[in-house]
Amino acid sequence: MKKKINVNWSQFAILICLILMFVFFSLNARNFLSYKNVINILKQVAMYGICAVGMSMVIMTNGVDLSMSSTMGLISVLSALMDNAGMNIFLTVTICILIGALVGAINGFNVNEVGMFPMIATMGAQVLVRGIAYIVAKGIPVYITDTNTSKLSYMGQGLVFGEVPFQIIIMFILFAVGIFILTKSVYGRQIYAVGGNQEAARLAGISYKATRYKAYIISGICAAIAGMVYAGRVGSGQPTGGAGYESFIVPACVLGGVRLGGGEGKLQGVLIGVIFMGVLSNGLIMMNVDTYWQTFAQGAVLLASIAFDKVASSSDLKKKSRDTQKEKDKKEA
């Protein structure tokens, strides 16, 4: 039997954009195309990538989690404090993950039970959690006292096999887990169903509340992991850590094909989206573009690529519906 290959053109588009951009920078920026720099790019996007896994799932349930950035900040402070107190790293990680999950559960509660819009609920949590981070850190960074032996530092600076940064591995592991959840688990199906049509999902016996709780908890956990990596990487817990990360994470998800409004998206695409964002900012730095113009260029390329993506997917859609009409007609003819 001939298997029909289903090309998802919109995901293809972003991949093509990424390749084009990569080629452009390779030709125009010295030292861009080197093993060291590629690893560097991945290192730079690791925290964004870790967050994007959770963010994608929340967006797919027709929500958004704007509290991730400040959860990162809080966790970086808390993990640094625990590390300095000599706590066992596994205990530290466990506690931090639980705190992240708690923030997620609160978001889920506000969205599910109180009925807040996800944007407002998580924006409130963002400010609140940031406040806690300041209170705990008394407004100043908490430096990790012994960065040489600290296991927390290893999360942000360690090398596996002597050359691959541990944070990149964490990112890829989280993507692998996320892809597994979305494609192979019952919960993944429930995310797509709830995001696609909440009422239909409910009448099919899927608890949309549970589905959303889990999504926010997962994103809280992702933010917590990113927060620990952050602390390890900069060698301190920063109460301001992660601020503004949403403007990187949400676009990366959308570029990767996650539909704002829910029900559609793949983490494979999101990974490409994250790398796309990383290559863009790294390439501009390597080309010695002025910082202010870098920010400008990032915004412009971002809008352009999302527009391109929209055009590509809508023509793709038209073609698809034409195809089905054709097949339908054929069948009935």
Next chain:
Amino acid sequence: MQEERILEVKGLTKVYPGVIALNKVDFEVTRGEVHALVGENGAGKSTLIKCITGAEKATEGTIVFDGLEYSHINPSEAIRRGISTIYQEFNLVPFQTVAENIMIGRYPNKFSIINDKEMRRQARAIMEELGVPIDIDTRVSTLTVGYQQLVEIAKAVSRNAKLIIMDEPSAALTSNELNYLFKIIDQLKQKGISILYISHRLEEIFEICDRVTVFRDGEMITTMNVRDTNKDELIKLMVNRELSNSYPHTALPRGRKSLEVRHLNTSLLKDISFEAYEGEILGFSGLVGSGRTEIMRAIFGADRMDSGEIYLYDKKYVPTSPQKAIKNRIGYISEDRKKDGLCLHLNIKENTVMADYGAVSRFGVVNERQITDATKKECEKLRVKTPSYQQLAKNLSGGNQQKVVLAKWLFANCDVIIFDEPTRGIDVGAKQEIYALMHELVQQNKTLIMVSSEMPEMLGMADRIIVMHEGRIMKELMHDEADQQTLLKYASNAA
């Protein structure tokens, strides 16, 4: 002198790559007539409409509308020339007023500042002319579907439409609203406006249409005066085969009592008590809004009930959520498949197994192969027409979508299955298949509960009919006691 024909289609052909959707179609509509267009899904009706309104470009042939000959027209040009289309999905802005919706895109204004008074005056004039009793200052979102449709018609009339195309206008209307629609159509006719009326409900065609044109497989089969034909002939022409018995269901011996509802009350329902048995189809008749759907949703746990008791096979059952209902093997095919029956963005497979992931997964991990097998089994049984089970639900025709919804509940293996308007908006062929399936399910000792606004379907399929009026049960009738008049009498509380 004015040409008597408003629309003439000459040798129109539309070829999509690989298939001929319309094959040399000749067709005409005269001024002031109500012309019905019938045919199965995929017969070419929609393609014809799309060519007329400019949404698609014909491959060959021409269209003459009101003296203007074209093979392709710009859609906005078509509207300006007087072709208006009222689709099943309305093009109304929900949170704006009726007046704003009628005048949309043509607000009377000076330097872009809207003259509100003038706008409302014009809108009111149109509503009065049509005799529609809607306050033009109400928000469209607060109107019923029927009234929203009247707003659409008013919008069309206000744009000096000469031809109004109505695509399944009756699909979502109550019988009251339908009467209103017919009255308006009559008025439009008096004004010399022509109407192209597309409907799967053949009864309506005999009620209001002058002529009828039958399409089949992209070809125009014939145009007839409605008074010279009958329903059976039309069906025969549409499907090109004799449909032996419209309703295959014959009563079977009644089995065990499966469901018992005692004194169910909600804000809308008052003291509902009834029993349902294995091997029978229990029908719920009544006007839209009489509480039929609310009973079903309460049993299914989709809505909360205030008081009352429900027994499943003599065991007490408290409906708290759809999840629990499904665990207790109750299935609910909802009345609006697009709104709450399907996840349109997901493919057939996902939709089919949605109500019972447990059967295709272990430890929370799904088995892709089992999903495929299950989908194949259920969808083949129902003869879902699709090139692949990866097809997204939104790309299927109405009949096939409904079959996927049925597949979902067959797969969930329910004992009590509630069919809420099971054949709304689907063609004759698919209807037949769904009726046959219902009969088959009853033979397997399932309990079927059917809510339907279609009288013939109710009378043809149900073994026992409960008639509702304003949240109360008015009467219970056996199959032999029921006829259209009796049902209407109790439904309108005229007994």
